[in-house]
Amino acid sequence: MKHDFEPKIVAFVCTWCTYAGADLAGTSRMLYPSNVRVVKFPCTGRIDPVFILKAFQKGADGILVSGCHPGDCHYMAGNFHARRRFAVFRKLLEFIGVDLNRLEFSWVSAAEGGKWVEIVTELTEKIRSMGPLTQFTDLNDEEQWSGALSNPELKAVYDQV
Amino acid sequence: MKNVLNYSYYPGCSLHASGKEYDESARGLFKALKIGLQEVPDWFCCGATPAHNVDELLSLALCAKNLELADAVEGDLAVACAACFSRLKTTQHKLGENESKRKQVEQAIDAKVSLEKPVKHLLEILARDFGLERLHKAVSKPLNGLKIAPYYGCLLTRPPDVPQLDCTEAPTIMEQVLEATGAETVPWSHRLECCGANFTLSRPGVVLKLTGDILASAKRAGADCLVVACPLCHGNLDIRQKEIEEATGEEYHMPVFYITQLLALACGVSPNKLGFGSMIVNPMPLLKEKNLI
Amino acid sequence: MKSTGKPEPTVTIDTSGYAVATEEIRSEAKRLLLEKIVDAVVGYQSGRRKGSAVPVIITDPAQAEQLVFSPACVNNLSIYLTKAKKEIRAKGKLAVVAKGCDLRALAGLMGESQFKREEVVIIGVTCAGVHSAGVQPNEPLTSATIAKKCRECSVHIPEGADLIVGKLPLLPDLTPTEKELLEKLDAMTPGERWEYWKEQFTRCIRCLACRQVCPFCYCEQCLCDRGRPQAVDTSPRPSGNMGWHIVRAMHLAGRCSGCAECERVCPMDIPLNLLNRKMAQELKELYQYEAGLTPQEKGPLTSYDEKDDQSFIK
């Protein structure tokens, strides 16, 4: 490995646009980091936020969700539904305390092999510089509440609730 | 030795005055190449632009008259001036396709219109009839190192179906002829733009603007000099160059040669006979710099 | 909690209208049952402890006298109308007593095909507020005993009910404590927020009372109970707790009517309504959507607009 830390990145993609775009990157022999693992769906409309949660819990350091550009959906509106769903979900994660730099969304068409490479490369580099995501995996090892709050201000807030 | 080719010759008014170096050099060149030129006796003014500008019938009649006169001399009609060339060709073209106009002209000149004699510009004779290869062989003093911007102006190529000298929008005949002498031609943007022509008399301001653009373009392309085949273009670019420089604040010092001057020089005609002294922008420094005299 | 840190002076809230409401509910329930317009009425009756109130379903006009309305009527009765409560639906046509916040849930449930408007008679109650969790039921309603949600209530009058009973008193200005807490959390770094929620969720014992009481958690089988595949660890450990609360908040996004029953019933005092309120705030900002204000055919996450914001998408 060339770096101290190689992030694990999961890409949830639709088969018609982004998967095909990634295929195009391959047939065009473009090079990009090998960190990404692609999970194929018929449509971004099929991608459930629970999958993102699961991937984080299973140790993904970064996640990409990518599909057809608006108006290009093979199923007409799947990506429009996905757009709303993830617009909301990322707000929730942000509120819970997840750094949104770890969750990326993109439209990559079947003709955009270059864009796929660009997005995967940038995301890999970004996550690499951020280091591993331990929030979720640490929870796996925790059994119960320690009862202590690290930050006095947090404690004040907590006490008042 | 017998001449290889023989032509009747219509010099036109300018070649006897402001464009006399064109006439001199053309005669010198043709003599060197052993091409015969016999001037049509008592030719008239072709009417040039002013005539057709306001009186097409007069313009056509004048040219038809000249064509009739030319019939008396053997050989295709060689024309040096682009304007005369254009008028004579236009006349042939229009009268050839328009029956009623032909009849009017015949009535005006009181003679049958003769359209048979081919009218040829000097360039055409050199490039086609004489041939580039022979021209190349005839060169004794190659113009190596001279970077030329060949300027066609309007009337050598336009409108498309009249002069039929070369491609209307992308002619190469001047380049071909010049390159046969070893000179280098530069690609440039204003080869076919108008110089303002006869506005030189009535609206010189117009001419200064147009010729200024042409000179600037040639300079941008890195040319040492301009080459023309029309006395009117020559007048506007050479005679008025000083004024252009004053008007635009740009310095050009760009000699404007008639194409026959340079060809004759390359073919060994003595520079003294080529009228370099008559040019307003002195070409001598350039020619000396390039070791051509 | 007040951002300035100064304690709020205790203000008493006028609840004289509640007695009026009680009378009107009784007579309306009686009439509806007598005229056989409905087969049952879902409302509140007094509990065993003095001043307390519990949900009741009456079918006999004579029982109408049991019905009450008081600051102790905290429950959101809309839950009895979901398809999950088959035994209640089986009674036939229902009437239900609904506060403004409950009515929002009813509107949402109608949008989700849980019942049709014409199947239910809604007796709306004007409400100045109800008790906070843990308050003794016979205590007067004051700024100290009022539920947090009621501090920021915008639906004191249940517009859209078949009948509106009670009378709204002059309401004092109360500090929007939840709003202020949200602002405070929003101002934190993600890491700090994570610490906050981690500590909250870690306490969760997965009793699922929050789910039980939620009018929108009417699924026959909760995704989070499923074993194959297991979306969320079902045991009450930090990892699974985090998953459960995220999934819960996501599933309620755009649907939650803000009744805060989840938070009221939480034995571990986890501020669950904060999450719901946050999501509601985001949906309002993103799609100008507020759940339950009017019955809508489609929710914000079951519809879309081609021009939706996509600034977050590369």
Added chain:
Amino acid sequence: MKNIKNTKMELSQETMNVGFIKKVEALSGSSVRRCFQCGKCSAGCPMRSFMDHPPNRIVRLIQLGQWERVLAGRSIWYCASCETCSTRCPNKVDLAAIMDALRKLSWDADGPSKESYVQLANKLFINNIKQYGRQYEMRLAAVFNVKSGQFLKDLMLGPKLLSKGKLKMFHSKNKNLAEIEKIFSRIEEMRKKGDAP
């Protein structure tokens, strides 16, 4: 002449001078109606900046039979006859020929044109032909300057050209000048009889 450039056009069969359209078409040998106003002629015209009406508008005005507007403008006198428009027209509208026709019509009407310098130059040029058979630039320039009242125009150029042998102070008439005179007179005759335009 009233400036009619921007005034409203009231179109009717009376105000659209169809005869004018036909005359222009006959004189120029070019169709006017074919023009669909793409503007290519104006795009390439070296004289556009000196004109009041761009070339395409000239055609447009002819199409609408607006002869006064066409002839009142100075555009037709600023056409250099470079043929760029005619060469590039997608519809083979021979605008250069149309311009000739318009100048002829203006000339005949002793045109309402304001561009008298150009007209003067043309007249002198043709007079020269009539008088001498050929063009003598010195004379042309001198007479032009006198007639146009610009006595000092190109004052510095003359001696220079003379010294270079480019202008002849003296000139002779063509031996066969009579033939030219006959041509002029025959054309005049024909026009009188209506045999020629």
Added chain:
Amino acid sequence: MSRIGVFICHCGENISRTVDVEQVAQAARQMVGVTYACDYKYMCSDPGQTLLKKAVAEHRLEGIVVAACSPRMHEKTFRNAAQAAGLNPFLCEMANIREHCSWVHDDRVEATAKATDIVHMLVERVRKNKKLIPITVPVTKRALIIGGGIAGIQAALDIADCGHQVVLVEREPSIGGHMAMLSETFPTLDCSQCIMTPRMVDVVNHPKITLHTYSEIESVDGYIGNFSITIKKKARSVDMAKCTGCGVCMEKCPQKKIPNEFDKNLGFRPAIYVPFPQAVPNTPVIDREHCTKFINGKCGVCQKVCGPGAVDYEQQDELIVEQVGAIVVATGFKLYDITEKPKGSAIKGYGEFGHGKIPDVIDGLTFERLASASGPTGGKIIRPSDGKEPKQVVFVQCVGSRAREKGISYCSKVCCMYTAKHTMLYKHKVHDGQAYVFFMDARTPGKSYDEFWRRAIEEEEAVYIRGMVSRVYQKGDKVVVMGSDIAVGVQVEIEADLVVLATAIQPRDGADTLAQKLGISYDKYNFYSEAHAKLRPVECATAGIYLAGACQGPKDIPDTVSQASAAAAKVMTLFSKDQLEREPIVARVNEKFCVGCLACKKVCAYGAVEEKEIRDRQGNLIRVVAYVNPGVCSGCGTCQATCPSKSVELDGYTDEQVMAMLETL
């Protein structure tokens, strides 16, 4: 599933150059559930496939992972091979270690590790795969055509000529639509009725076509191959079986002064009438709104004079049900009405053109009726106000069209051409007249179209003026048109005798209501939406419903006929098999857990989700759940992602499969 075979392809050297295929195979053998793993130079070659088939038999494999190129390349190949080996094809998956791995990475160690991960993910996926059987749907080989204009007629005749039954429903008393109203057609100037009426007669005489005129679609049930259509036959008050079409009733009807809609109110018709002489069917209807008998009961002349006794005042609207397998929607267009601002519309309207109050300002269709030889004036062009022949006619293009604020933002496509045609027709009929056209652009993309337009100018001497009209107003008996010629840059004023406005093309009124009945989508203008603008231009997203003509967007006759034939071809393709076979990647509802919130129905773009009632043995309704019609579902899976309890699952992409893949991380 525990007997999985993993087949790793070298793809020549395309994969093996960067991926250590043997190492991947070695790793695969250690994976849970993998019984067999091997690598081979070309898995897709015949020997490669043979190797796969043999391995399935030898190792009794229950699932296959082929690690090779993209599934987009060879999934079908290997699924076919799996099927040939006796496996359900959906138990075969491809791990893309070429396009997604060997071709995009150069580090052998990294690429090998990634390839192993990819294979592992797919092995886990296959372990959760289920056998899937292609879905078959029976097809009723009978087509419904809605709309009897040229689009509907063309589609009906094409399908019927192919031997299938067709039901054609038309709202008006006669078929023919707008084309029957036109005078002559561009760019050939052939008479519209001369080419239209024979087609209309063909329809009524065709043994395979059932024609319902004066009828409307009441409701639509079912799905592709199996639609059930309820049609309302409006009471004609004339028994079609008895009527001979003699026309005596129309002659004798005392009420003769009803403006004739077909002639754009330029002429009159009786209360019992056929819209135009060549109407098909040639059976009159009674306009009950204007008929004296129906108003006050004091007439009955038609019944008295009717020899066959066909007039029936008692006739009632009738509902009939037709079973069809496919629907072609061809409801056509209407013209933008400048008379008033449509209610609730953003259209600001054209008060500057007099809101239709100036009698000599008419629309294009009215001009068609004036120019038509069978029209109210017998083809003589006159002005409506005083019947005089107009000598100056001004045509104004783009009225409503291309005016996003005042009207509609789209181009109506046919106005440029028909206006050019109008100027020619006018010149042919009024030799000393002059036509003027105010226009912005001339849009003439079509065979011989631009030439036609140029002909109007160059030969017929129409004066085209580029620039729009600001206002028209009445001045004495003239209509003054204030315009502008932007080429000249001056205002233009014309005192016209007649002004013809090329008003925009809009969908028919009620297009949205019909779309809701059909479950098809429509745009903000109410034009019906095709499934894909380029690749599926005549299909609706809702399977089994097709579009023809101007109901989908403004269209001229050639385009309309082309699209109608294309729609017919689509219907015939559907009818070419007895059973419709579809890929089994469709959603399924777990009825046990579904609580019927119908979020799935809300997000389904195909209308594949229906409500299903679950009843007990006594027939009492227990609850309503969602049901996904496998004949309609396209398999996007949006429903599953939306369903809170995951009671709807997309076969082939179940949560179990996805989660299994994520477990390998």
